[in-house]
Amino acid sequence: MNNGAVADFIDGKIYVIGECLCDDEVSGKGKGWRTRVKVYDTETQMWEPEIAKPKIKPGTMLVDDVVMENKIYMRHYNITSVYEPKENKWELDEMLNSKEWVGACVIDNELYYYDKWEKKLRVYDPKQKYWKVVKGLEELLPLVAGSSGLPTTTVSYGGKLALFFQKYQYAHAQRNTISIWCAEIALERRQKEIWGKVQWCDVVLDSEQFTIVKCLAVMV
Template sequence: MSSEVAADDHPPEPPSLPEEVFLDCVVREPRTDYPILSLVSEKFRSLVTSPKVYKLRSLLGYKEHCLYVAISKNQTSTIRWYTLGRKPNNNLRLVPVPSLPPMPLHASYVVSGSSIYVMGGFHRWGLITPRVSRIDCVSHTVQPLPRMPKAVAGSVSKLVDRKIYVIGGSDTRSPKLKSFSKRIMVFDTEAKTWKVKRRPNWKVGQKWLSSVEMAGKIYMRSYSNSYVYEPKKGKCKLDPILHSKEWSNSCVIDDVLYYYDVRKNCLRAYDLKKRAWGVVKGVELGPFEDGSWSRTASYGRKLAVFLQKAVAVTETTEIWYAEVVVKRHQRGEIWGNVKWYGLVLDGKSCIMDCLAVKM
């Protein structure tokens, strides 16, 4: 009898919620909160990685950008992917994506839809690979694609009209990543086929330091010059005004190129139409020690600025992240508003690239 009474003292377990209710909760949350939701229960953990969530988000208009960051431990090891996620204390943090395998070092990356294309790189230091793969950012799976006609690392790879243009890159074992190739490789993302074109007559033996795509043109910088390449016309010209600043690891919003100058501690902007450089007012994220650098990505009217700070005392590095909203005022000045700024990863990590993927 006593056992029956004891049993009655324990309330019955609440019935499990239907999957539709779980889905409705998950799709309405920002994707940066998914790492927190995955801690709630096994049910939430499986849902936040389910393709159903992203299909429903798309139908309901809840698409948003997710930031992917390529990290190497010492600039000589393979790449591991991280995403920006929110912690229970509401701070942001770079969270590893365990289901994605290691990627080649000094590959080039191209975003198309909800996918990241990985082009070439060093499979092991000194061994260049012609492999191409596509990362499905919804399922975090990798699909192999037809290989490049020639193995290169450190190339410029940009998407124009559904075609990826692979320009330059090292085809030797030299770590200097200088390009002696006289070809441009073009990958059709729909037909999944390669074509080879002769490159314009720019100087060979250059290392590409940065590149962006603006208005169907590819802007590239080496140590000696900045170039503007028009894929449709097959023409290339120098841009000495663009080259007057040491722009690197840049991104574009509304035909304006942005990069963070860690030496001068300012966010610089190059107006494509005016062909003029300026400084974004209201943004200072330093100071920085020697050996620091920046990476930027754009999503909507926001800038994602990742700053790698060298810490001399501990001989380690810190990766900081700033979310900056930019706006042009009536006088033509561009102002920035820092919405969030903080440490997102520490230890001995090197940020090799950052990408914004909408899904």
């Protein structure tokens, strides 16, 4: 599989999804890209037979992925595809694909991400297929907006949302550094709205050269 493969954990199994360069199944000649799904059973410690190829060809590059309600949602450059392992079913989610979500996390089976274009924290409900904006973050978002296009990502952290963003620190005599900031946000549902309250926000790391690839919450 190529470098864009993703791995997700559902019901004791690890699903690895990506594209590989395989023989053309129609003509039998030449090579072509094909999406493959491999499953590793953590209980038996064995790989299962390869799942049949999807009827939907997701694309050539995976940008982000999350798991909601035992379904794998995958963001590509041009579409969002959904894979349901239980029925080995693929489909598209046009409403979710209406936003260029990346650096997303899932809290209470809803997807959250920071919209760098409109400078808002957004949330998506997969049941209602509806986007909303998290309210109450008017003081925080201008600070995040000054991240100069550097990657911004979210993490589910004990029911709260951790928002990581980066800012350049310019120096005249020394090398410029990049600071990683973290904002811890408590979420509250008020009828049909979701409100956020910043409980903590500060620099967690300074460095000269780095980039955020993936953030995970772990228990130690």
